[in-house]
Every structure is written in C-alpha cells, then in structure tokens.
Amino acid sequence: MAVSYNGLWKILIDKNLQKKDLTEQLNISSTTIAKMGKEEQVSMNVLERICTYLDCNIGDIMRFEKEEKSNGSK
Numbered sequence: 001m002a003v004s005y006n007g008l009w010k011i012l013i014d015k016n017l018q019k020k021d022l023t024e025q026l027n028i029s030s031t032t033i034a035k036m037g038k039e040e041q042v043s044m045n046v047l048e049r050i051c052t053y054l055d056c057n058i059g060d061i062m063r064f065e066k067e068e069k070s071n072g073s074k
C-alpha cells in the first residue's frame with residue numbers, strides 16, 4: 001500500500017504553515033520531510049509529533065492507498 005500525506009499538506013496550508021515550520025518546531029529532519037513529499041513511509045514517532053503539534057489525528061494527515069498493479073488493473 002502507498003502512503004499519502006495530502007491531508008498534512010492541506011492542514012499546513014489551512015494553518016498558514018510551511019514544511020520548514022515542522023523541521024524547526026518539531027526537530028524533524030529535512031530528509032524526513034522530503035520522504036513525506038515523495039509519499040514514503042516515516043516513523044510513527046514523527047507522525048505522533050506532527051499530530052500533537054497540529055492538534056489533529058493521524059487519519060487527518062495521512063492515509064494508505066491501494067497501489068495499482070503494473071498491468072493497470074486494480
């Protein structure tokens with residue numbers, strides 16, 4: 001399953017925050033933020049810190065999406 005952080009990016013926009021705010025306020029590395037930008041998995045610890053900072057639940061910032069098979073069928 002693929003990971004989507006679209007919810008996180010939307011919350012950041014709604015709260016007028018930027019990715020750099022997460023790195024500065026939560027001591028999250030820019031490498032971790034880049035992984036999230038590439039829809040890669042990150043640790044639960046990072047997700048917990050983000051949720052606490054943004055006062056939201058994990059389902060608000062990320063979700064799992066089914067990956068399509070290489071032949072185009074689902």
